[in-house]
Amino acid sequence: MSDNNQSTSDVLRIAVAQLNPVVGDVEGNLARAREARADAARHGADLVLFTELFLAGYPPEDLVLKPAFVESCRHAADSLAKDTADGGPGVIIGLPVRKGEFLHNAVAVLDGGEIVAERFKVDLPNYGEFDEKRVFQPGPMPGPVSFRGVRIGLPICEDIWGDLGVCETLIESGAELLLVPNGSPYYRGKVDVRQQVVVRQVVESGAAILYANMLGGQDELIFDGASFAIGADKSLAFQMSQFEEAVVVTTWHRKGDGWWCSDGPMSIIPEAEEADYRACMLGLRDYVNKNGFKNVVLGMSGGIDSALCAALAVDALGEERLRAVMLPYTYTSEESLKDAKDCAEALGCRYDIVPIFEPVEGFTNALSELFAGTNEGVTEENLQSRTRGTILMAISNKFGSMVVTTGNKSEMSVGYATLYGDMNGGFNPIKDLYKMQVYALARWRNGTVPPGAMGPTGKVIPANIIDKAPSAELRPDQTDQDSLPPYPVLDDILECLVEAELSVDAIVARGHDRDLVHRIEHLLYIAEYKRRQAAPGVKITKKNFGRDRRYPITNRFRDRL
Secondary structure (H helix, E strand, C coil), X not given: CCCCCCCCCCEXXXXXXXXXXXXXXXXHHHHHHHHHHHHHHHCCCCEEECCCCCCCCCCCHHHHHCHHHHHHHHHHHHHHHHHHHHCCCEEEEEEEEEECCEEEEEEEEEECCEEEEEEECCCCCCCCCCXXXXXXXXXXXXXXXXXXXXXEECCCCHHHHCCCCHHHHHHHCCCCEEEEEECCECCCCHHHXXXXXXXXXXXXXXXXXXXXXXXXXXXCEEEEECCEEECCCCCEEEECCECCCEEEEEEEEEECCEEEEEECCECCCCCHHHHHHHHHHHHHHHHHHHCCCCCXXXXXXXXXXXXXXXXXXXXXXXXXXXXXXXXXXXXXXHHHHHHHHHHHHHHCCEEEECCCHHHHHHHHHHHCCCCCCCCCCHHHHHHHHHHHHHHHHHHHHHHCCEEECCCCHHHHHHCCCCCCCCCCCCXXXXXXXXXXXXXXXXXXXXXXXXXXXXCCCCCCCCHHHHHCXXXXXXXXXXXXXXXXXXXXXXXXXXXXXXXXXXXXHHHHHCCCCHHHXXXXXXXHHHXXXXXXXXXXXXXXXXXXXXXXXXXXXXXCCCCCC
């Protein structure tokens, strides 16, 4: 294996492969790479740039500790390298590489029928959703790779985010252009953050940077694509679409002051509500399809959370793949029955009604002797929720449908959810959305059909669902605000506690009642055991429960200063 030195060219056509690999599907990812290379060749590309660990899928987590998996990725890279003997585009592709005792997050450069160079990630992230230091060893400071007469620097994702000087080292050792393969997950506003990072590196290095980002859902993480380049003058050279697969060929010219992109797309990046909705939709679609579920089922209560989840399911999968089930009890209002039916009809999905009076009464009768002399309360309310959860799981078992669970981040924060009841399910597309964000997305969806959605146009969530006071309907005349403060107040306190990690004093200074803040903090901590048992769900905020926020279940700390 040796760096390839061919005749110098002043024009380089680089195809950016913004694709959706599947973790562990090495053969499938190899096939995707071959298809993308063939597409790029038809459009005259010299080089195809894939994203971080593409052959493995990202993040592969502890899969890379299996020697057979790493070897499989290597065989795929060797096979793809042989394809490049045809004189077509070279390839830069990510995979795990073992060198002696050390396992690296690597990229391989393929050209002329062989692997001509490898480079290893130096800065391994170990925060938030990332824990690469568990499985990889950092590589040495890299030098540029000579590809057909162009000296290319290949920093890998975190190498341009951190302060180890990887980009500076590459430029000092002769790199003319920096190509960065990335697996950068989505959170609200992440596109701007990425561009700021790249602009900073352009300012420091003086070279143009092409940032290729992965697309697709992997468990709770959403990779939104939105690949781009920043020129040496700090201007946006091109911008690819967000939440859409694409192979785009860009043309680069060598001039006296470096490399410049002369053509490429200028896609519009969606606004916040659209981006969040499309992230939830992509996450649900990929989780269902990549895990082999034919269809999904959810409890349709007539409330805003289940309505938004139903809309997301229809948009992601199609109306024929959603079964919505209303599970009424004594306290279910006629208004909720109508709203649930109207929502299902607007979406065009299957709608069933399964009354739960008899099974709930059966549980109540079975426990009557044991509960004799006690007052009815939360236990009896939770029996209703757990009965619903049991029925939905029975439907799942019988028909092979994955249960979509529908709790929002506000409820999950304070434990306003029933373990083994409404928390039952395989995946939750709105798990990281606070209640007011749920309302915002519902209103947005009623006015817009997002690109790639399979659902109908028009208002798919009835206005009454959005306008009425939310209620679990587990007792007469119940509303959520019997137990919780108004959601705008609750959400602000929670964002301060969860996302910002603010002190109680700082939150009170924002205008909140101290006793209320203490109460919400207490509820947040004691609900940790529930969240540990919750279904995975789409990450939307900068700090979701699970990967980003890992608090102990046993925890006596309270902020009383």
